[in-house]
Amino acid sequence: xxxxxxxxxxxxxxxxxxxxxxxxxxxxxxxxxxxxxxxxxxxxxxxxxxxxxxxxxxxxxxxxxxxxxxxxxxxxxxxxxxxxxxxxxxxxxxxxxxxxxxxxxxxxxxxxxxxxxxxxxxxxxxxxxxxxxxxxxxxxxxxxxxxxxxxxxxxxxxxxxxxxxxxxxxxxxxxxxxxxxxxxxxxxxxxxxxxxxxxxxxxxxxxxxxxxxxxxxxxxxxxxxxxxxxxxxxxxxxxxxxxxxxxxxxxxxxxxxxxxxxxxxxxxxxxxxxxxxxxxxxxxxxxxxxxxxxxxxxxxxxxxxxxxxxxxxxxxxxxxxxxxxxxxxxxxxxxxxxxxxxxxxxxxxxxxx
Amino acid sequence: xxxxxxxxxxxxxxxxxxxxxxxxxxxxxxxxxxxxxxxxxxxxxxxxxxxxxxxxxxxxxxxxxxxxxxxxxxxxxxxxxxxxxxxxxxxxxxxxxxxxxxxxxxxxxxxxxxxxxxxxxxxxxxxxxxxxxxxxxxxxxxxxxxxxxxxxxxxxxxxxxxxxxxxxxxxxxxxxxxxxxxxxxxxxxxxxxxxxxxxxxxxxxxxxxxxxxxxxxxxxxxxxxxxxxxxxxxxxxxxxxxxxxxxxxxxxxxxxxxxxxxxxxxxxxxxxxxxxxxxxxxxxxxxxxxxxxxxxxxxxxxxxxxxxxxxxxxxxxxxxxxxxxxxxxxxxxxxxxxxxxxxxxxxxxxxxxxxxxxxxxxxxxxxxxxxxxxxxxxxxxxxxxxxxxxxxxxxxxxxxxxxxxxxxxxxxxxxxxxxxxxxxxxxxxxxxxxxxxxxxxxxxxxxxxxxxxxxxxxxxxxxxxxx
Numbered sequence: 091x092x093x094x095x096x097x098x099x100x101x102x103x104x105x106x107x108x109x110x111x112x113x114x115x116x117x118x119x120x121x122x123x124x125x126x127x128x129x130x131x132x133x134x135x136x137x138x139x140x141x142x143x144x145x146x147x148x149x150x151x152x153x154x155x156x157x158x159x160x161x162x163x164x165x166x167x168x169x170x171x172x173x174x175x176x177x178x179x180x181x182x183x184x185x186x187x188x189x190x191x192x193x194x195x196x197x198x199x200x201x202x203x204x205x206x207x208x209x210x211x212x213x214x215x216x217x218x219x220x221x222x223x224x225x226x227x228x229x230x231x232x233x234x235x236x237x238x239x240x241x242x243x244x245x246x247x248x249x250x251x252x253x254x255x256x257x258x259x260x261x262x263x264x265x266x267x268x269x270x271x272x273x274x275x276x277x278x279x280x281x282x283x284x285x286x287x288x289x290x291x292x293x294x295x296x297x298x299x300x301x302x303x304x305x306x307x308x309x310x311x312x313x314x315x316x317x318x319x320x321x322x323x324x325x326x327x328x329x330x331x332x333x334x335x336x337x338x339x340x341x342x343x344x345x346x347x348x349x350x351x352x353x354x355x356x357x358x359x360x361x362x363x364x365x366x367x368x369x370x371x372x373x374x375x376x377x378x379x380x381x382x383x384x385x386x387x388x389x390x391x392x393x394x395x396x397x398x399x400x401x402x403x404x405x406x407x408x409x410x411x412x413x414x415x416x417x418x419x420x421x422x423x424x425x426x427x428x429x430x431x432x433x434x435x436x437x438x439x440x441x442x443x
Numbered sequence: 444x445x446x447x448x449x450x451x452x453x454x455x456x457x458x459x460x461x462x463x464x465x466x467x468x469x470x471x472x473x474x475x476x477x478x479x480x481x482x483x484x485x486x487x488x489x490x491x492x493x494x495x496x497x498x499x500x501x502x503x504x505x506x507x508x509x510x511x512x513x514x515x516x517x518x519x520x521x522x523x524x525x526x527x528x529x530x531x532x533x534x535x536x537x538x539x540x541x542x543x544x545x546x547x548x549x550x551x552x553x554x555x556x557x558x559x560x561x562x563x564x565x566x567x568x569x570x571x572x573x574x575x576x577x578x579x580x581x582x583x584x585x586x587x588x589x590x591x592x593x594x595x596x597x598x599x600x601x602x603x604x605x606x607x608x609x610x611x612x613x614x615x616x617x618x619x620x621x622x623x624x625x626x627x628x629x630x631x632x633x634x635x636x637x638x639x640x641x642x643x644x645x646x647x648x649x650x651x652x653x654x655x656x657x658x659x660x661x662x663x664x665x666x667x668x669x670x671x672x673x674x675x676x677x678x679x680x681x682x683x684x685x686x687x688x689x690x691x692x693x694x695x696x697x698x699x700x701x702x703x704x705x706x707x708x709x710x711x712x713x714x715x716x717x718x719x720x721x722x723x724x725x726x727x728x729x730x731x732x733x734x735x736x737x738x739x740x741x742x743x744x745x746x747x748x749x750x751x752x753x754x755x756x757x758x759x760x761x762x763x764x765x766x767x768x769x770x771x772x773x774x775x776x777x778x779x780x781x782x783x784x785x786x787x788x789x790x791x792x793x794x795x796x797x798x799x800x801x802x803x804x805x806x807x808x809x810x811x812x813x814x815x816x817x818x819x820x821x822x823x824x825x826x827x828x829x830x831x832x833x834x835x836x837x838x839x840x841x842x843x844x845x846x847x848x849x850x851x852x853x854x855x856x857x858x859x860x861x862x863x864x865x866x867x868x869x870x871x872x873x874x875x876x877x878x879x880x881x882x883x884x885x886x887x888x889x890x891x892x893x894x895x896x897x898x899x900x901x902x903x904x905x906x907x908x909x910x
Contacts, residue, residue: 136909136910137909139910140558140906140909140910142910143554143557143558143909143910144554144555144557144558144559145554146554147509147550147551147553147554148547148550148551148554150509150513150550151542151546151547151550151551153513154512154513154516154542154546155539155542155543155546155547157516157517157520157542158516158535158538158539158540158541158542158543159535159539159542160535161516161519161520161527161531161534161535161538161539162531162535162536162538162539163535163539165527165528165530165531165532165535166528166531168520168527168531168535169520169524169525169527169528169531169849170524171520172517172519172520172521172524172527173520173521173522173524173849173851173852174851176521176522176849176851176852176856176860177856177859177860179517179521180521180859180860180863180864183513183514183517184863184864184867186510186513187510187511187513187514187867187871188867190506190509190510191506191507191510191871191874193506193910194502194503194505194506195503195506195874195878196910197909197910198503198878198881199878199881239850241525241606243525243528243850245850245851246851247851388531388532388535388610389532389609389610391609391610391611392532392533392535392536392609392610392613395536395610395613396536396539396540399536399539399540399543399544400543403540403543403544403547404543407543407547407551410547410548410551410552411547411551414551414554414555417555417559417562417563418558418562422906423903425903425905426903426904426905426906426909427905427906427909428905428906428907428909433908433909435499435878435881435882435885436881437881437884437885
């Protein structure tokens, strides 16, 4: 395999990792945002959160692996992107920290105020990254102010507020609306009773908003920033899959609605990567500072080595993650949730139920 | 303070903080797997109660380990982008492998373990905790391989055209003696921490008359773990010192505050002197011990800071090549001393509880509940020692720390970042300690009711565990 081929394989693999991340953590961001809307009492809230219980952490690992793989395969991209988007990533980090801890700690006390605070934390900390990933990707596709420094490295010379341009904000709202809908579709598939009904209804409403935003964002991206006409294809497929999602959701075919909304998110990621290719981070100031899969990549040795690692481990990971989803395939309803103090670390005098 | 100082402080704070949860997770997941295996094999329900109880402590801790770990991976690119560019070809590989081979394993199977009690057959459920435990250890291996490259870079070439280090032999990065000894030293330290936690918590509950039957078992498990791990820590630490003296002699010289090359070289238990080594006011020495630690020979020669400084200046050009000696000196002693306290405490507890006795001294109760802080402090000191002892290098002999920081990082951003993370970590620490204290106060369940395993997707029975 030539270096160029390996670089192509790796941009493909990184797209796959982001697809995994958007599809999987996408719905658990959505579920987090929808928590106060679809769940009206404590048993319902616990039902909603328990649908994520066994899987959210494994979902989040897709991000860590995408980050690690970018570091290994395209170190220049990793370095320029992460240092350039410092504050945006810090916000995302804070949200991911709070969110992860909130899932695990919320049920540890029966106290109402305690739980209410963690509920707010879950919602806000799901909302922020759902929005910011879209903002970040939109900025990458649009191009950011990069300049070559004395050592010939591309450096981000803008600031945090440059990232909040109208186009990128529409990108952010698009991922937010898609993730929320994806989460609602997931909840309709995974729960029973009132939550299922509400989730189905919410999916119909946010799904329409997402459709409008996605079309505006998609067409804008394609016309203004795409390097390749072929990116029309994933965009069109995303639209078709989304229409199918809305239809299946309306028909109450929840399994199919989830599959098609997952396909939509996969196509969105593919669309962004095909728009960029062969760039990974275009510069708005100096074409020489644009990072591409060629000038940002590792050496042939590292890419070949990592290809073997990916070939061996990725299928295994997919098998056991899929198996986890199979093990917990059952729908949940509030009637199955144990008493609120069960498993909580309440001291005897605090238990009131 | 400039951006570089702030970035260094942030890395230090977030890493030491992250590593409070890491040893507890690595060691405790293994010990919980042992407890569950004991229950699986014998059917003795005391082990089941112990599994549930220590499993709860493990999970509270694991959550913190996971979320603080994300910061670690992102921070290389955010605050240390020139470092990331320079070593990405090498350093990124073990990080990516760590994610693929171990983060997925530990997170997925821990999720299955937490929620799978009534879903998976007993044997399969037991397998999930073992896989999660293996995942945590694999993770340690890969990240320590990456760290060992910073301590002793091997398997690479420097490409003058790109100005980067490039990977040539991944096998050498993964299996160089620095990586292997560091791994075993770290893992045995993790067991020292977790063993101390298990023994301390068990003893405290026994002294309060809670679940005495189950806690006596776990206390013995804790004592045995600490003793075995303690021996392991000493031997692996000894092996590491002998490698370090060849690969990073300056770190060893700083560990003793040894300015003049000496044969034999003593080891001071305590020393006061000037930072540049020009005068020494007071010290308690054990003659020849440093020689023995460094070379295996009581009369062996150990290079002093002054000679090494001269040697490095000749090799790398003018500059200060010594770390901040007082910090390295005392961190080295704190690491050894705090670890030894854990082992001595375990021996003491074993002696006081032999033949079924339960001590009742008030101070011992306090000691039992806080003793884990000693080995935890020891592991923190160990990291401070090895990282600060490497200074001024970020990659020994190849790149200085000051050259690794992100050139785009402004003081303002660095300040916002360090304040945000420190405040957040502080708040979470309070919450975490509060929850752990509650869990310990409540103690193990008196009885555990296990539903028969049922994988029928359509039954609507109450869940064994829910959020």
